[in-house]
Amino acid sequence: MGKVLAVTGNQAIAEAMRQINPDVCAAYPITPSTEVMQRFASFVANGKVDTELVTVESEHSAMSACIGASAAGGRVMTATSSQGLALMWEMLHIASGMRLPVVMTLVNRALSAPINIHGDHSDGMGARDCGWIQLWSENAQEAYDNLIQAIRIAEHDDVRLPAMVCLDGFIISHSIESMTFLPDEVVRDFIGEFRPKHPLLDVNNPVTYGPLVLPDYFMEFKRQQHEAMLKAKDVVLQVAEEFEKVSGRSYGLFEAYRLDDAELAIVVLNSAAGTCKDVVDEYRDRGVKVGLLKPRLFRPFPYKEVAEALSGAKVIGVLDRAESFGGFGPMYMEIASAMMSNGTNPVMIDKIYGLGGRDFMPEHAAQLIDELKEILDTGKVKLYKDYLGVRE
Amino acid sequence: MSTTPLRLKELSKKEDLLTGGHRLCAGCGAPIAIRQIMLAADVPIVAANATGCLEVSTTIYPYSAWKIPWIHTAFENAAATISGVEAMYRALKRKGKISEEIKFIAFGGDGGTYDIGFQSLSGAMERGHDIVYVCYDNGAYMNTGIQRSSATPFGANTTTSPAGSVIPGKLQPRKNLTKIMAAHGIPYVAQTTPAHWRDLMTKVRKALEVKGPAFINILASCNRGWRTPTDRAIEDSKLAVETCFWPLYEYENGRLTINYKPKEKKPVVEFLKTQGRFKHLFSPENEHLLQHSQELVDREWEALLREEAMWKAEEEKEEQKD
Numbered sequence: 001m002g003k004v005l006a007v008t009g010n011q012a013i014a015e016a017m018r019q020i021n022p023d024v025c026a027a028y029p030i031t032p033s034t035e036v037m038q039r040f041a042s043f044v045a046n047g048k049v050d051t052e053l054v055t056v057e058s059e060h061s062a063m064s065a066c067i068g069a070s071a072a073g074g075r076v077m078t079a080t081s082s083q084g085l086a087l088m089w090e091m092l093h094i095a096s097g098m099r100l101p102v103v104m105t106l107v108n109r110a111l112s113a114p115i116n117i118h119g120d121h122s123d124g125m126g127a128r129d130c131g132w133i134q135l136w137s138e139n140a141q142e143a144y145d146n147l148i149q150a151i152r153i154a155e156h157d158d159v160r161l162p163a164m165v166c167l168d169g170f171i172i173s174h175s176i177e178s179m180t181f182l183p184d185e186v187v188r189d190f191i192g193e194f195r196p197k198h199p200l201l202d203v204n205n206p207v208t209y210g211p212l213v214l215p216d217y218f219m220e221f222k223r224q225q226h227e228a229m230l231k232a233k234d235v236v237l238q239v240a241e242e243f244e245k246v247s248g249r250s251y252g253l254f255e256a257y258r259l260d261d262a263e264l265a266i267v268v269l270n271s272a273a274g275t276c277k278d279v280v281d282e283y284r285d286r287g288v289k290v291g292l293l294k295p296r297l298f299r300p301f302p303y304k305e306v307a308e309a310l311s312g313a314k315v316i317g318v319l320d321r322a323e324s325f326g327g328f329g330p331m332y333m334e335i336a337s338a339m340m341s342n343g344t345n346p347v348m349i350d351k352i353y354g355l356g357g358r359d360f361m362p363e364h365a366a367q368l369i370d371e372l373k374e375i376l377d378t379g380k381v382k383l384y385k386d387y388l389g390v391r392e
Numbered sequence: 393m394s395t396t397p398l399r400l401k402e403l404s405k406k407e408d409l410l411t412g413g414h415r416l417c418a419g420c421g422a423p424i425a426i427r428q429i430m431l432a433a434d435v436p437i438v439a440a441n442a443t444g445c446l447e448v449s450t451t452i453y454p455y456s457a458w459k460i461p462w463i464h465t466a467f468e469n470a471a472a473t474i475s476g477v478e479a480m481y482r483a484l485k486r487k488g489k490i491s492e493e494i495k496f497i498a499f500g501g502d503g504g505t506y507d508i509g510f511q512s513l514s515g516a517m518e519r520g521h522d523i524v525y526v527c528y529d530n531g532a533y534m535n536t537g538i539q540r541s542s543a544t545p546f547g548a549n550t551t552t553s554p555a556g557s558v559i560p561g562k563l564q565p566r567k568n569l570t571k572i573m574a575a576h577g578i579p580y581v582a583q584t585t586p587a588h589w590r591d592l593m594t595k596v597r598k599a600l601e602v603k604g605p606a607f608i609n610i611l612a613s614c615n616r617g618w619r620t621p622t623d624r625a626i627e628d629s630k631l632a633v634e635t636c637f638w639p640l641y642e643y644e645n646g647r648l649t650i651n652y653k654p655k656e657k658k659p660v661v662e663f664l665k666t667q668g669r670f671k672h673l674f675s676p677e678n679e680h681l682l683q684h685s686q687e688l689v690d691r692e693w694e695a696l697l698r699e700e701a702m703w704k705a706e707e708e709k710e711e712q713k714d
Contacts, residue, residue, distance in 0.1 A: 023483040056475070060469060064512065073480065210451075
């Protein structure tokens with residue numbers, strides 16, 4: 001088995017990238033993901049990888065160079081956060097529209113204004129409709145495991161789509177925790193060789209990437225992209241199964257925690273799930289039937305499976321670390337869609353929490369469970385969408 | 393590198409790598425330049441193209457006029473895109489996964505190069521990729537319908553710098569991008585036109601041969617935007633050079649050479665008067681604008697002459713030392 005080490009989330013990501021040893025990385029520094037490329041640059045400088053590192057002049061150019069490199073015919077990775085992802089936004093659609101399996105780490109951070117460097121999910125949620133597969137990670141271990149699996153998922157013949165792996169800025173990226181690394185050769189064998197498809201560098205078989213497609217063909221392109229995204233769900237499970245064989249760690253589409261007989265359920269992404277699980281345990285000890293669902297695969301969203309897992313819950317509290325001003329939070333809308341298309345009709349409330357890195361404390365989770373319990377007992381909802389942990 | 397002699401007889405035997413059937417306008421300067429570039433190259437080329445006329449008109453799905461590997465991603469990033477392609481080439485070559493000698497060219501119009509793509513171009517040049525960036529400069533955003541760019545010449549009437557009763561067209565002189573690229577200290581920078589095909593093709597060969605980034609700025613007439621008949625592309629390009637509105641010059645490792653000096657420099661009005669975009673400048677009340685156009689041309693041309701003379705003097709000094 002691999003080594004157990006105490007590392008930061010960024011270190012775990014950089015280490016996964018060293019083991020993956022991509023052909024090209026193009027990146028631009030931005031807090032809190034900077035450390036990833038900084039560490040990776042030292043791997044390049046010291047011959048630990050044989051990657052071409054392209055230190056571009058902006059994130060827009062980072063993604064543009066990643067697209068060029070991926071279309072050229074090799075394995076490509078990058079990392080960014082927040083404004084960097086926002087600047088890439090135009091190119092995110094082009095990477096997915098061209099079906100290029102670029103893999104990116106997104107160290108989640110709030111979007112300006114006001115400027116804030118800390119973790120929330122507004123960057124990743126803003127990229128929800130860009131056609132990228134999204135895997136979300138509670139801690140450094142999950143981020144590391146997800147990144148290695150993302151290579152296989154993105155490059156799978158049924159998929160060929162870009163993928164991003166999300167982890168919480170500072171809370172995970174800069175905190176030290178103990179985790180288990182796979183040996184280098186295990187990662188190498190698990191990801192396998194990159195198999196190029198219609199590479200630009202095959203000069204004997206010239207291809208045109210990025211033509212003008214007018215209304216006569218455009219929808220068929222988009223339909224194919226949609227089909228590929230749907231297929232990604234099964235691929236995620238297949239890859240997880242293989243990953244378990246080499247790592248002993250089990251992954252699904254989401255984590256269901258004490259959910260089987262739960263009347264109350266919390267849905268929460270990433271690091272706050274850890275805090276919530278502790279509080280769920282405390283309430284379980286007191287006989288409250290509460291459980292938790294932590295999505296891992298957010299795009300494509302596994303509606304049916306999520307709805308089935310939550311089908312026993314009478315009241316659901318969704319935690320959103322991103323705002324949709326004037327609307328429900330993005331996670332709430334997915335869960336509502338899942339429950340509606342499943343025909344179940346639980347009471348659902350949305351809590352906006354942790355924006356700009358505001359600490360999410362165990363008392364916040366307790367406050368939410370108390371409210372869910374009150375709704376179960378009284379049948380009355382005060383506010384369907386509200387803030388948690390804010391000064392009024 | 394085996395090279396086809398730059399003679400029409402030999403060049404005419406080569407395959408055209410931008411085929412006919414594309415939808416660029418009759419009389420457009422861009423495809424003339426592109427075909428000359430392709431004919432000049434005797435090695436396989438992979439190209440990136442910025443959004444613009446050249447891109448939309450040559451790749452209307454399910455057709456493509458390109459017989460080379462070609463990629464278009466967006467407007468402002470042809471230089472960044474080709475950087476990625478070239479980086480992958482270096483990675484795979486080093487790993488022994490690819491053996492051919494391949495060269496990389498990015499094409500952009502003046503909007504995609506002088507304006508929105510300026511940052512990505514500058515970045516790619518600074519990073520030293522082994523690429524050639526070719527700007528086909530027609531002096532406005534022609535694809536979206538003739539809007540002014542920073543390459544639009546002083547006084548030109550465009551849809552966003554219209555010649556009105558108060559403002560007589562574009563008030564600012566054009567950005568001197570060729571000089572800005574030379575200031576990047578890259579091994580090769582040149583300016584040319586498709587009317588001077590031997591000059592253009594020689595420059596393309598030099599740009600492809602140098603190790604590291606090269607930039608070529610090509611004047612490419614646009615009959616829609618210049619408001620000229622469709623048979624004027626070559627004649628107007630010649631006039632641009634004869635009036636020194638668009639001098640032919642190059643920087644090889646920082647050293648300037650003016651490739652052509654007209655025996656008798658024609659007044660710039662000779663270039664302006666055939667084009668509808670400058671028509672308003674010929675009204676009596678706008679005479680001072682014509683004068684200013686001439687001053688701008690003279691200033692640039694004289695600065696070039698002075699710079700070249702400086703280089704010659706330096707060289708003579710060096711020779712005397714030897």
